[in-house]
Amino acid sequence: MITKAKFLAASSCGRAGWYAQRAPRAPLTHADRWAFHVGNRVGALARAHLGDGIVLPYASHERALGQTDDALHDPHVTLVFEATFAVAHCVARADALRRADDGWELIEVKSGKMPEDGTSTSEDYLDDVAYTLTIARAAGINIVRATLMLLDREYTLGAAQQFGTVDVTERANARAIEFAANLHTIVETLLSDTPPAAQLQSICKKCDHFATQCIGVG
Numbered sequence: 001m002i003t004k005a006k007f008l009a010a011s012s013c014g015r016a017g018w019y020a021q022r023a024p025r026a027p028l029t030h031a032d033r034w035a036f037h038v039g040n041r042v043g044a045l046a047r048a049h050l051g052d053g054i055v056l057p058y059a060s061h062e063r064a065l066g067q068t069d070d071a072l073h074d075p076h077v078t079l080v081f082e083a084t085f086a087v088a089h090c091v092a093r094a095d096a097l098r099r100a101d102d103g104w105e106l107i108e109v110k111s112g113k114m115p116e117d118g119t120s121t122s123e124d125y126l127d128d129v130a131y132t133l134t135i136a137r138a139a140g141i142n143i144v145r146a147t148l149m150l151l152d153r154e155y156t157l158g159a160a161q162q163f164g165t166v167d168v169t170e171r172a173n174a175r176a177i178e179f180a181a182n183l184h185t186i187v188e189t190l191l192s193d194t195p196p197a198a199q200l201q202s203i204c205k206k207c208d209h210f211a212t213q214c215i216g217v218g
Contacts, residue, residue, distance in 0.1 A: 001061065001091045002190055004131045010186045011127075011179065012203055017186070018195040019209040038111050043095065046109040046149055049163050050096055053079030061086070072097070072104075072141065085132075085139040088187050092135035095149075103142035106133055107165075109149045114164035121148055121166055129168055130175035138180065146172040 002021065010017020028036075047055065054077055056067045064084035071080045078099040085092050096107035108129045115121060129146050136143055148166040189196055198215045210216040 001086065002089050002187060004092060004128065006190060007090055007131060007179075007186060008127050010190055011182065013199070013201065013207070014186070014189040014196040015198050015214060016203075016207050016209055017190055018192070019213055021190045023208075042111040042151070043109055045162055046095070047081055049149075050079060050098070050107070053077075053081055053096070053098075055081045056083060058082075061091070083136075085136045085141065087135055087138040088183060089191065090135050090183070090187065092132045094132050094136060097141075100144050103144035105145040105147060106136065106143045107147045107149055108132065112150050113153050114150045115166065116153070118164070119166060121168060121171075126168060126171055126175055129172045130179055133172050133176040134179040134183065137176070138183070145169050 006017055006021045009020045047053070054071050056064065056071060058064070059067060061084075065086060068080070068083040068085065071077050071083065080097045081095065083094045083097050085094070094106055095109040098105040098107060106129065108125070110125055110128075112122070112125070125148055129148065133143055133146055145167065146169045148168050149163050150166065152162055152164050195213075200215055204210050204215065207214070
């Protein structure tokens with residue numbers, strides 16, 4: 001299956017995504033472990049903040065899809081955490097889905113702080129939301145709103161106000177249209193037996209594969 005990280009890598013550079021799709025899993029560093037710890041803690045706080053909902057457990061691919069389908073088709077369920085969607089070899093998990101009058105609100109939880117202006121967001125956060133939005137819609141889910149949930153800038157341990165939200169529906173929709181238009185091309189690239197031709201671009205300087213498997217070799 002193609003994960004969000006691999007898809008987003010390929011959306012910027014097909015060759016980088018191709019190598020990322022096949023790269024062996026690197027051992028976790030202390031920084032990785034800390035990031036996972038922080039993410040899990042923020043996720044737990046976010047679930048408590050959003051209220052009672054169904055938390056879908058990690059499971060095999062087919063079982064996760066089945067659990068998600070059952071939850072979303074239960075009229076009594078209004079909030080679902082960790083729903084799983086898949087289409088065209090791509091898989092996505094939604095931090096939270098909240099039932100709206102005419103569909104579902106997609107909520108992406110991040111451990112970053114609310115923007116000072118209350119509206120601006122990083123491109124990485126926007127891409128994360130847009131990818132999940134793309135796969136969920138392709139799987140037949142009517143997503144009518146997309147929201148980023150971030151830590152309140154004034155948050156301290158024990159504070160009553162922990163989170164703020166940013167409505168990114170318009171920007172996420174625009175990005176999701178781009179992703180959907182390129183979905184099958186990206187999938188074909190990632191599943192191809194050979195990598196696409198190398199192309200020098202600005203993101204090369206940050207690529208893990210540039211010096212070993214691409215233009216920077218030698």
